[in-house]
Amino acid sequence: MLSFKRNYAHTLRHALVILFGLAMLYPVLWLLASSFKPNQIILTDTGLWPSTFTWDNYRNGWKGFQGVSFARFFGNSTLVSILCVLGNAATCSFAAYAFARLEFRLKKLWFALMLMTIMLPYHVTLVPQYIIFSELHWIDTYLPLFVPKWLAHDSFFILLMVQFIRGIPKELDESATIDGCGHWKLYTRVITPLLAPALITTAIFTFIWTWDDFFSQMIYLSNIKLFTVQLGIRALFDPTGLSDWGALMAISVLSLLPITLVFFFFQRYFLDGIATTGLK
Amino acid sequence: MKRRGLSIVLASTLLALAGCGSSGGPGGDNASPSASPSAAPSGSASASASGEQEQVELRISWWGDQARADLTNKAIELFEQKNPNIKLTGEFAPFDGYFDKLNTQLASDTAPDIFFLGGNVIDYANKDVLLDLGPYVGNELKLDDMDPTMIEYGTVNGKLIHVSVGANARGIIVNKTMFDKAGIPVPQDGWTWDDYARISKEISDKLGDGYYGTYNFTTDGMDIYLKQNGKQLYDMANNKLGFEEADILPWFQYWDNTAKAGGVVPIELQVSNPPDDTGKSLLLTGKVAMTLLPSNNLVTFQGLTQDEFTMVQLPRGPKGTGVVFESSQGISGFAKTKHPNEVAKFIDFIINDPDAAKALGNNRGVPVTSANRAALVAEASPADKIVYDYTSRVSEQTKKEPFAISYNPPGNAEFIKLSDNTVQEIGFGKASVEKAVQGFYEGTVKIFESNQ
Amino acid sequence: MRTSRRSPAHLQNGAAYLFLLPWLIGFFCLTLGPMIGSLYLSLTKYNLLNAPEWIGFANYAELFTNDDKFTQSLSVTFKYVFMSVPLRLIFALLVAMALNKGIRALGVYRTVYYVPSLLGGSVAISIVWRQLFGGDGAINRFLGWFGVKGPYWISHPDYIMYPIVTLAVWQFGSSMVIFLAGLKQVPSDLYEASQVDGAGKLRQFFRITLPLLTPVIFFNLIMTVINSFQAFTPAYVIGDGSGGPLDASLFYTLYLYLEGFAYFNMGYASALAWIILAIIALLTGIIFATSRYWVFYGDGKEGR
Structure with missing residues (x-):
């Protein structure tokens, strides 16, 4: 009963x-x-x-518009995303290694500043950044989109990896140091392999955020040939009004496909990544 | 395959970077392998004169829908065939977003070499971002066949910075089929605003729920209304606003009353289905019988529906209809373009080449050169004929009742937004007409002053 | 350990700063420099074409005394934050609890509920939303089955906030995943003990689950609030891109974008940026300050 x-x-x-x-x-x-x-x-x-x-x-x-097909937009998005992924994975892990393993002057100060940048809303640097990129004649190139990633601008991932490296037993480093490894070797030979899960988490999040990013792509790109998928969709949505909803829907589906695939392939890293960073 | 594609794009990005560093020129689009380093900005005039085979890439942008884009692309293709060394990449956006984007591009030096402008030429002329076409007149750019008033229209502060590509006259577009269905006679020229309100209501009443007499065109018709009453939006000669709050209040009241009587599209429908958006316009779905539109739009609209359209002059005010035959839009070059000669060449092609006229039709208005007009009249469609008939009626009318051509006030984009907001404020019942108009006038003054 | 901290010989300055170099360049060129820059610009009139013109606090004065759009965009944004954040967290917590009860195929559900978070930020989904909430879209058809005539969600200023909030709440999955992980860490013997004491489900929730989850709630709250203030794509795509109808979708970020990048009032936009920074800092500050009254650290951190 x-x-x-x-x-x-x-x-x-x-x-x-x-x-x-x-x-x-x-x-x-x-x-x-x-x-x-x-x-x-x-x-x-x-x-x-x-x-x-x-x-x-x-x-x-898929034909796109104005003679530029979506193949090109997808190519552009892929290129930008990959450049961003590589940049974030490399430079954020450099910084994380320094913060987690090395002792140096002003470490506490830098670490505190790094933590603060995580919560800093992008508005406050937006205008000057635009002006800087504009002065450098970087507008209408991909540089404003990926160069920041090569300067470890997404501090969130630094924190993620600092936490992770701290969990790697120090004895490993010490035995490697005894073997005569320098810091670069230590980083590449010992830390990086063990850091893989955090690196993957960083990579997939960077990929998805870059792929989905609309705001900065809209601000910095104006030449159709450089358009990313998001800009392509927005442009398709705009001028044609209702005339081709079907095409818009189809391209929308395709635009969501890469992130969905990445998600399903790396699901474990994904959900665990969120859960652990959330809790620590 | 993938890697090759990647490295090409990467290389072009690097090239763009290098190119920008040395020449300080705009854009990264010229970074194709063919863009030779010889295309230095200083030597471009001589280079294109001597070296015939120099490849030039230009960007061009306009506003409008897909139909207009198809026509424009056709014309661009023809131009490229006739000038194999010039390649044009077109970009287009709807009217609303077009100027926001253009502003961004102008400010960051990434504007297209050629772009279309409308009644807001003044805003851009004042910013010194438009190419002075004077040096090319008589060479690449021939204006002999163009109406002198049109040339004058594109000349600001003594410089030719804009070439009109089409002329039109605004009027009331009427869905005849709906009038027939309602059993109401199609209105005739010479009617009044009271007639307009009455007929709108009759249509709504006769056809029932979901059908309306007219869109609300408070914003688009504002300058016409003011001219009908001996005022104007912008007094360019004296550089001041041409009207007072009390002058414009009755116009808002007229629309409020007509809407309350039931002849006007509800405001939320007007927002979701704007009249000039060919994808959503209720004129095309046979739900709204009349609105104010530029005459060149009639052909586009007629092409998208089975219903039969015609065009009637605006209802009259004390001084007449207030409508003139004027430039609908035109082309300007970017002041920092690297290829001004080619820009001039393209403009020349658009206004003088009959093939361009045939490709573009009356989409942006009646052509500005008599040769191109003749080319089009020869093969006019029934819809074209309605437009010609209408514009000639307007021309006749202006001989009896002349009105000045109107320029938009400085800060036009902000002004339009303010006006639309005021209409919505009243429509959604957020403010009384008096209060909304008071805010509108204060805002207008503020925009006007901050754009000096 | 103690010696290493004191003696400079053990500092690894060279190597450390080399590893830190990219971040340092980024910090100075992309964060600190621009921050100072925008503070300076906020005191100027600057349109990117002419040199900045010093006008003191005029931008701020204009904002606070004479700018209806500023007040409107603030109120729109606050409305959005105060509606979407609590709803999103409540949904996330409820679903996480439902899933935590040893349901079969947890992985599948977790994925299904997470997918919206994954896709929600894209332009494509915002366009879908516009369609679903259109005058004759799926939502109004659904309401029609119950005889309710739905409003024009997208084009009426009184309603457009709801589709945008719904889109935000729809993406509760990422918060839910964090809650799920948090719930897993609640020791089950606590529940058993309370069951012996005869405590009901509701009482268990308020006495055990909720207090032990407060650190997770705290984290979720901070992150969601900060992110919500920065929302742009939904407002831009679901609204008409310029804040309409009647400025009802004029999110703060959108207003800043329009001022800065459509009208090129860069100085004014910088002032807007500093105000939102102050507001976000204040709000997170309040959440932090109050946290010691409601966030319960089970590991006895407070006593340490």
């Missing part, structure tokens, strides 16, 4: 969680379904299953 009741409650909760999950996914499913509907019925056919199925939207959308 009691177990029946408990079972019942259990099933109910399960059903609720599933139902709620479906509701959560509805916008994504709607987007996916719309991308396969013929253009004329997208706004009238409300069902999640397309009554008529077509690939045209993908074909049309």
Whole structure:
């Protein structure tokens, strides 16, 4: 009797969680379904299953606009993302190594400043940064997008890796030092391999944030040929009004694909990464 | 494959960087392998005269929808065929975002070499960002066949900085099919604003829920209304505002009353489906029967629906219709372009080459040279004929009732936003008409002063 | 250990500063320098074309006395923060608790609920939102089944905040994952002990779960508040990009962007930036200051 009741409650909760999950996914499913509907019925056919199925939207959308195809936008986004990922992984781990393992003058001061920059809203540096990049004639190039990453600008990841390196037993360093390793060797041979999970977390977050970034790309890029996927979508959305919703939906689906794939491949690092950084 | 693509883009980025460092010129788009180092800015005039095969890449931007983009791209293609050494990359955006983007590009020296401007030329002329086309007139750029008033329009402070590419006259676009359905006769030239309000309401009443007589065009029709009453938006000769708060209050009141009577599109629909957005306009879906539009838009609109459109002159005020046949938009060059000769060449192509006229049609207005007008009249569509008929009626009218061509006031973009906001304030019931208009006038003065 | 700290011989200055070099350059050129720069610019009139013109505190005076858009953008942003942050955290906590009860296939659910956080920041999803909440979009059709005629969510100034808040709440997954990890660390013997004492579910929640979770809530709260103040893409794409209708989507960041990059009032935009910095600092300061009254560190940190 009691177990029946408990079972019942259990099933109910399960059903609720599933139902709620479906509701959560509805916008994504709607987007996916719309991308396969013929253009004329997208706004009238409300069902999640397309009554008529077509690939045209993908074909049309991929063509892009003004003679620039989305292949180029995806290429551009990939390039920018990769440059950012490499920059963040390298320079943030350098800084983290220094903070976690080395003793030096003013260390406490720098560390405190680093912590403060994590919480600093970007507004306050936005205008001068723009002016600096503009003076350097970097506007309309990718430099303003990735150079900051090569200067360890995302301090969040420094903190993440400092925490991680602190968890690596110091004995390893010491035995390596006895073997005559310098700091560079210590960093590359001992720390980096052990740091892999944190590096991966850094890499995938940087990738996703860069891929999704809209604001700085919009500010710094104006030549269509340099457009990223986000700018391409926004541009497609703008001038055509309703004329090609299907293409817009199809490209939107494609734009979400890379981050979704990265997520599924690295799910473990992802969720653990969030959980551990959150707690420490 | 992937790696190759990557290294090419990387190389071009580096090239762009190097190029910027040495010449200080705009943009990274000229970084294609063909961009030779000989294209130094100082020697460009002589270089293009002597070296015929020098490859030049230009960027051009305009506002509008996909249909306009298709026409413009066609014209660009023709130009490229006739000038194999010039390559043009087009960019376009909707009217709203276009000028924000252009401003950003101008300020950061990354503006396109060629861009379209409308009634806000003055704003840009004052910023010294427009190319002085004077030196090219008679060489690359021939204006002999162009209407002198149009040349004058593009000449600010003695410099030719803008070449109009089309002329139009604003008028009331009327969905005849809806009038037939409602059993109401299509209005005729010479009607009044009272007629307009009455007919709008009749349409709404006869056709029922979800159908409306007119869009609210308080903002777009403001300068016309002022001219009909002997005032103007901007007194350019004396560089001051041409109206007082009391002059404009009745205009807002008129729209408020007409809306309350029930002839006007509800404000939230107006926001979500603006009249000139061809993707969403309720004029095209047969839900709204009339609004104020530039005559060149009629052809585009007619092409997108089965309903039949026509054009009627604006309702009259004390001084007449207040409408003139004027420049709808034109082309300017970027002051810092590296290839001013090619820019002039392109402008020349657009206004003088009949092939360009045939590609572009009347999309941006009636061509400004008689040769190109003739080229179009020869193959006019029924919709084109309605436009020609309308613009000739306006021209006749202005002979009897002349009105000055209007320039937009400085700070036009901000002013338009302010005006739209005021309409919404009233429409959403956030403020009384009097209070909203008071705020509107204060804001107008403030914008005007801060843009001096 | 003690000797190493005192004697300079053990300092590894050279190597350390070499490792730190990129960050240091970044800190000075991209953070500290620009901060000083924007403080200076906020006291000038600057349009990027002409040299900055010193005008003292005129920008700030204008902001506080004569700028309706500033007050409007602040009120819009605060409305957004105060609506979206609590809702998002409550959702995250509730779902995390539902999932924590040893449900089968936890991984799948965790993924399903996390996906929105992953995608929510993109332009694509903002466009989807615009569609779903359109006049005849899915949301209004759904309401129509119950005989409710939904408003024009996107184009009416009284309603546009709701789609934007919904989008933020929809992305509760990242906070939920953190809560889940927190819940796992609550020792189960505490629950068993309280069950023996005959405590009800609700009482357990308020006596055990909630207090032990406060550090996690604290962290989530700080991060969500800071992030919420910086929201831009949803306001830009769901609204009309210029704050409309009637400035109801004029988020602070959007206003700053328009002033700085559409109208090129760089000095004014810098003043706006410093004000939002002060506000965020103040708010996080308050959360930090009050934290010792409500954040409970189970490891006895306070007593240390």
